[in-house]
Amino acid sequence: MSSIIRGDDNWDTTPPAYGRVVRTAGNVSTTSTSLVEVTGSSITITTGANPIYFGACHTIRNNTVGADMVFNFTIDNALQFGTTGLIQDQAASSQWNMISPQGQSAVLSAGSHTIKEKWRVGGGTGLLLASTAEGSMFFVNEIK
């Protein structure tokens, strides 16, 4: 007599949601001293009741020594790193800075969520490289 052993029928077989924005078509600049979207850096994913991991990798500089470059993220318009955000100070003229701002959310409600990367300068012009030689990436992963 044969027997069949059944496993748990409740396995979550849905792969984790993810999204990314890879820019290589041209650099991005801003003169905004209030947080604005890093143009085009918006990802909408549909998740389960799980946290997400989000981050970005950039090469940046400000053409004014001493001026801040600030990065932050929003999840459904809620800032994730306080009202200011993560600060990079331009220490020397023309110096390029590699930055990788990143974070993890608390458990989100199941459904659609929009994650955006934002930035601003303290003064001068902020420049973010995004070319075929120096790419730029923004990404979001559901953790499950």
Place this chain on the structure above:
Amino acid sequence: MIVTHEVMIDCTSMTGEECSDLCLTALGHGTDFNLKASSLTDTLHGSVSIIHNDSPLPHIFSIEVYETDEAPTAVTSHGITTGRQSTLARPAVMPTEQDLINKLETLA
């Protein structure tokens, strides 16, 4: 007011900051229409964000002009000042969206 517009510009012979400054000049950047802070405590009337796409793709502009005044949000804690130190102000003469687009088109 936020104006988004695309213009074909070849900026391969200049830095991104130089291209940005060129665009600011075309938009009338100055004391009465200040789009870039030259000091941390400047009063600003707007800002310009640009995707400097390489040809044959156009540059993509996002121009924000402040319609209401906003005081600085800077705070000092443990001797460190963070937050926005600039003041945002509505320009005395509010440009129209078409004004800004026409000025950008002079760069083409």
